[in-house]
Amino acid sequence: MRYIYQEWDGTEFPTQDHLSQFDQFLDYLMEYGDEAMDALRRLELDPETAEIVEKWIEEGLLEKAGARFRLTPRAINTMQRKALMEIFRDLKPGSPEGHETSQRGAGGERIEGSRRYQFGDPVAELDLSATLRNAIRRGGPGLPLKVGEADFEVHLSESAATCSTVILLDMSGSMSRWHRFSQAKRCAMAVHALIRQRFPMDTVDVVGFHSAAEQVPEHKLPLLMPKRVTVFDPEVRLRVPVDRADDAPQHFTNLHMGLMTARRILARRSGANKQAFIITDGQPTAHVQGDYLYLIYPPEQSTTTATLAEAMRLSKHGVRFSTFALIEDYYWMDWVSFVDQLTKLTKGVAFYCSAGDLSGAIVESYLTGRKRKAYLA
Numbered sequence: 204m205r206y207i208y209q210e211w212d213g214t215e216f217p218t219q220d221h222l223s224q225f226d227q228f229l230d231y232l233m234e235y236g237d238e239a240m241d242a243l244r245r246l247e248l249d250p251e252t253a254e255i256v257e258k259w260i261e262e263g264l265l266e267k268a269g270a271r272f273r274l275t276p277r278a279i280n281t282m283q284r285k286a287l288m289e290i291f292r293d294l295k296p297g298s299p300e301g302h303e304t305s306q307r308g309a310g311g312e313r314i315e316g317s318r319r320y321q322f323g324d325p326v327a328e329l330d331l332s333a334t335l336r337n338a339i340r341r342g343g344p345g346l347p348l349k350v351g352e353a354d355f356e357v358h359l360s361e362s363a364a365t366c367s368t369v370i371l372l373d374m375s376g377s378m379s380r381w382h383r384f385s386q387a388k389r390c391a392m393a394v395h396a397l398i399r400q401r402f403p404m405d406t407v408d409v410v411g412f413h414s415a416a417e418q419v420p421e422h423k424l425p426l427l428m429p430k431r432v433t434v435f436d437p438e439v440r441l442r443v444p445v446d447r448a449d450d451a452p453q454h455f456t457n458l459h460m461g462l463m464t465a466r467r468i469l470a471r472r473s474g475a476n477k478q479a480f481i482i483t484d485g486q487p488t489a490h491v492q493g494d495y496l497y498l499i500y501p502p503e504q505s506t507t508t509a510t511l512a513e514a515m516r517l518s519k520h521g522v523r524f525s526t527f528a529l530i531e532d533y534y535w536m537d538w539v540s541f542v543d544q545l546t547k548l549t550k551g552v553a554f555y556c557s558a559g560d561l562s563g564a565i566v567e568s569y570l571t572g573r574k575r576k577a578y579l580a
Contacts, residue, residue: 224255225259225264225278225281226285228243229278229281229282229285229425232274232282232425232426233282233385233388233389233425234382234385235428236425236426236427236428237426237427237428238428240271240272240273240426243256243272244270244271244272256272263275263277264277264278264281265278274422274425274426276422279392279421279422279425280396282392282425283392283393283395283396283399284396286389286390286392286393286396286562287392287393287396287397287400287566289389289393289562290389290390290393290562290563290566315359316358316359317330317333317356317357317358317359318356318357318359319355319356319357320352320355320356320357324357325357328357328358329355329356329357329358330356330357330358333356334350334354334355334356335348335350335354337353337354337355337356338350338351338354341353341354364474364475364476365402365404365405365406365473365474365475365476366402366405366406366474366475366476366477366478367405367406367407367408367469367472367473367474367476367477367478368394368405368406368407368408368474368477368478368479368480368569369407369408369409369410369465369468369469369478369479369480370390370391370394370407370408370409370410370480370482370565371410371412371458371461371462371465371479371480371481371482371483372387372388372391372409372410372411372412372419372427372482373387373412373413373429373456373458373481373482373483373484373485374411374412374413374427374428374429374430375412375413375429375430375454375455375456375484375485375488376429376430376431376432376454377429377484377485378429378484379428379429379431380484380531380532381529381531381532381557381558382558383484383529383531383558384427384428384429386558386559386561386562387482387558387561388424388425388427389562390482390561390562390565390566391407391409391424392424392425393562393565393566394407394565394566394569395407395421395424397566397569405474406472406474408465408468408472409421409424410461410464410465410468411427411461412456412457412458412460412461412464413429413430413453413454413455413456413457414430414448414451414452414453414454414455414457414489414496414498415445415448415449415451415453415457415460415496416457416460416461416463416464417464418464418468429454430453430454431453431454432454433452433453433454434452434454438500438501439452439498439499439500440498440499441496441497441498441499442495442496442497442498443495443496443498444494444495444496445491445494445495445496446494448496451496451498452498455488455489455498455500456483456485456486456487456488456489457487457488457489457490457491457496458481458483458487458510459487459489459490459491459506459509459510459513460489460490460491460496461481462479462510462513462514462517463491463513465479465517466513466516466517466520469517469520469522476521476523477520477521477522477523478522478523478524478525478569479517479522479523479524479525480525480526480527480565480568480569481524481525481526481527481545482527482529482561482565483526483527483528483529484528484529484530485538486502486507486537486538486541487502487506487507487510487541488500488501488502488506489506490505490506490509490510491509492505492509502538507541507544510545511544511545511548514545514548514549515548515549517549518548518549518550518551522549523551524545524546524549524550524551524552525551525552525553525554525565525568526542526545526546526551526552526553526554527553527554527556527561527564527565528542528553528554528555528556529556529557529558529561530555530556530557531557531558539555542555552568554568
């Protein structure tokens with residue numbers, strides 16, 4: 204655990220009442236995203252609410268930019284820690300406990316055994332017992348005991364490998380059902396908190412995909428909402444220039460573009476291991492071809508083929524896939540065949556779960572996303 208010491212500025216510590224009120228607001232924010240911030244601006248007109256909001260600003264939980272409110276980094280960290288605590292509270296006993304690797308290396312936990320010293324090994328890792336035993340075996344037990352470089356042995360340790368993860372978050376219209384999207388946001392925020400606390404050398408990025416796709420900055424994640432359905436025709440065939448994607452209906456599922464965005468992000472990340480987590484509740488209904496977006500419903504094979512080809516491209520570069528298929532409305536299960544194809548082609552793993560089970564599945568998958576532990580002599 205890390206502590207930060209600084210001079211007290213004389214302000215009162217937040218009372219339990221104020222903290223409880225802010226927690227309730229954060230829960231509301233997770234459910235309604237940016238709409239909750241707009242509602243807060245309207246409620247500010249009420250004198251009683253205005254006093255509470257002013258207190259939150261004084262405590263560094265909110266800040267005002269013009270006529271709009273923004274969450275402070277402190278508030279975002281609070282949300283992330285709360286999400287992580289909720290997830291670990293619900294995890295079953297015996298859940299995996301951390302990144303593991305089959306490679307020996309420096310910087311990890313010590314394991315049984317030792318090996319010959321090599322130039323560049325840290326002197327602090329010398330195994331004194333094995334070193335002295337080698338010296339006695341070579342020169343005999345008499346004094347003075349002469350120790351040479353050839354006698355040096357160092358402790359074996361697990362490799363402290365790093366991991367880069369991209370969470371691909373479905374923002375299509377159907378994600379608004381069954382509280383799916385708020386649960387998915389909690390998962391992403393919990394992974395952010397987990398990495399900060401336990402794996403500070405790892406990275407996590409979030410890509411939101413709907414009719415298009417874009418990287419989501421960490422501070423904007425709590426404000427995200429799924430896209431509203433605006434076209435109700437039983438059959439849709441649209442072709443839209445990519446540079447005019449904002450003019451198209453936004454509620455389609457363009458996992459293809461999401462994977463393309465993830466590939467560009469992971470190419471910039473230096474983690475020794477790389478993962479892609481896909482959270483979705485339906486088959487892709489949009490893809491990119493040349494300079495155009497194709498929005499197609501019901502789904503067609505052309506979209507499936509383009510999406511699977513991009514997933515294969517990532518897999519060939521060593522990216523490990525975990526797909527989380529949300530299946531509350533189980534009578535619409537035809538689309539899971541797409542998840543099966545994706546999993547087989549990328550040699551990944553698939554989780555078929557409800558939104559309430561999503562958090563534990565994602566954190567456990569992240570913690571076991573490295574190579575499994577195998578001690579090598």
